[in-house]
Amino acid sequence: MxxxxxxxxxxxxxxxxxxxxxxxxxxxxxxxxxxxxxxxxxxxxxxxxxxxxxxxxxxxxxxxxxxxxxxxxxxxxxxxxxxxHQHGPHLHLVCRQCGEVFDADHTMACSLREQIWEQHHFEADFSHTTVFGLCALCQKKEE
Amino acid sequence: MxxxxxxxxxxxxxxxxxxxxxxxxxxxxxxxxxxxxxxxxxxxxxxxxxxxxxxxxxxxxxxxxxxxxxxxxxxxxxxxxxxxHQHGPHLHLVCRQCGEVFDADHTMACSLREQIWEQHHFEADFSHTTVFGLCALCQKKEE
DNA sequence: CTCGCTATTGCGAAAATCCGCAATAAGGAG
DNA sequence: CTCCTTATTGCGGATTTTCGCAATAGCGAG
Known part of the structure; x- marks a missing residue:
């Protein structure tokens, strides 16, 4: 708001x-x-x-x-x-199970970005990349 | 095959x-x-x-x-x-400009996956993550 | 304030994707 | 091989998302 x-x-x-x-x-x-x-x-x-x-x-x-x-x-x-997208660029961790979305600092992806550049000359932009996975809660439920 | x-x-x-x-x-x-x-x-x-x-x-x-x-x-x-899925999991590098799709080794994302786990307890799966960006060709055209 | 350029909207229709349901057929039991 | 159960298909239609095009309306120039 x-x-x-x-x-x-x-x-x-x-x-x-x-x-x-x-x-x-x-x-x-x-x-x-x-x-x-x-x-x-x-x-x-x-x-x-x-x-x-x-x-x-x-x-x-x-x-x-x-x-x-x-x-x-x-x-x-x-x-x-x-x-x-209120708090600037970040990764989106999307839980496959419950659909919840978590934000993670996108600077974590810096070294990956560099590797991609070196190997593919591709200028990757991780500022709003979506990463699927399982959140902590749903991991527990799985057991 | x-x-x-x-x-x-x-x-x-x-x-x-x-x-x-x-x-x-x-x-x-x-x-x-x-x-x-x-x-x-x-x-x-x-x-x-x-x-x-x-x-x-x-x-x-x-x-x-x-x-x-x-x-x-x-x-x-x-x-x-x-x-x-036969050649193993990989990242998808998608060029925003031309739409071309390149494959990259997903093991590059291992350390990022670990960081995400440590900070968010989120079990990230990079086996077919899509990363947007600019391919080498389109970067040249930009200038 | 008015005019003009052109970005944006609304509408209808096309794609892309999914769903319910009756008809079909895969695969196990006898 | 035949029969039965029920998973799967095809079809028509619904839903979600996009697109082309004419009409509308921001906003910068005068």
């Missing part, structure tokens, strides 16, 4: 036009504490304001992902979830 | 029924050298044999992923690609 205006300013500076639809979407996702599907978001918006076309929601989400303001995770099952 | 029968045997032992459709799909994907979408696979199959329903392709792919015989990566743009 304190980030809405920062985000909007950032987008404006990068040459994006600030439309009412974008403001609404940005506010809604910034206020959310957990990850949302595009449909969730649409529902949220519908209650508080004019309906926004679902295609616009998808396009805005795609843009926000590209600009690094939110993150998108494909959790399988043909559904993607979106979440605010 | 040498793995088809191993795969089929494995599935049989795990209680799956071996249908002609499954054999065809397993052979097609095992023979492929690169990543395929479900549609690619359908096309491949159509040329050599009876048409198989696309839903069956998806269901078989999902099952093979669950059984760990193939891997699935979401490369964004609403498309998933599937690849044999």
């Amino acid at each position: 304190p980030h809405c205006h920062t985000h909007i300013e950032k987008l404006r500076q990068r040459g994006y036009r600030i439309t009412p639809q974008r403001e609404i979407i940005i506010k809604a996702i910034a206020h959310s504490t957990s990850h949302l599907t595009a449909e969730d978001l649409l529902e949220l918006i519908r209650t508080s304001s004019e309906a926004i076309n679902i295609a616009t929601v998808y396009r805005t989400l795609e843009m926000l992902v590209e600009e690094g303001l939110i993150i998108r995770s494909d959790l399988g099952q043909g559904r993607a979830v979106y979440a605010p | 040498p793995h088809c029968h191993t795969h089929i045997e494995k599935l049989r032992q795990r209680g799956y029924r071996i249908t002609p459709q499954r054999e065809i799909i397993i052979k097609a994907i095992a023979h492929s050298t690169s990543h395929l979408t479900a549609e690619d696979l359908l096309e491949l199959i159509r040329t050599s044999s009876e048409a198989i329903n696309i839903a069956t392709v998806y269901r078989t792919l999902e099952m093979l992923v669950e059984e760990g015989l193939i891997i699935r990566s979401d490369l964004g743009q609403g498309r998933a690609v599937y690849a044999p």
Whole structure:
């Protein structure tokens, strides 16, 4: 919630036009504490304001992902979830079991980035990479 | 190609029924050298044999992923690609510009996996993690 | 404040993916 | 080999996500 205006300013500076639809979407996702599907978001918006076309929601989400303001995770099952990216770049640890998303410092990936560069001349960007696995809780449940 | 029968045997032992459709799909994907979408696979199959329903392709792919015989990566743009798991797990380096996919040795991520474990008790699985970035070619074009 | 360029929206339709259900067939038992 | 159980297929249709295109509307210039 304190980030809405920062985000909007950032987008404006990068040459994006600030439309009412974008403001609404940005506010809604910034206020959310957990990850949302595009449909969730649409529902949220519908209650508080004019309906926004679902295609616009998808396009805005795609843009926000590209600009690094939110993150998108494909959790399988043909559904993607979106979440605010409030504390700067980081890795996303997504639990395969419960779907929970944890943030990890992306600087841990520095040496890996260097190795990839040396071997493939590929400039890897770990600033919002999604890593699947099992969270501590679900590991216990497995036994 | 040498793995088809191993795969089929494995599935049989795990209680799956071996249908002609499954054999065809397993052979097609095992023979492929690169990543395929479900549609690619359908096309491949159509040329050599009876048409198989696309839903069956998806269901078989999902099952093979669950059984760990193939891997699935979401490369964004609403498309998933599937690849044999025979050459061992690997990282997917996806170029943001041209969309090309490169494979990298996943053992490079070992130390990162350990760090994540120490800091978050999260059991990360890098066996088919997708890393976005810029490939060597597109880096040159950027200048 | 008005004008003009062009980014953005909404709409309808196309893709991609998944799902329910009846019909079929794999594989074990006899 | 035949029969039975039930996993699997094909089909049609639902859902999720994307796309093309005409209409709309930000926002910078004047």
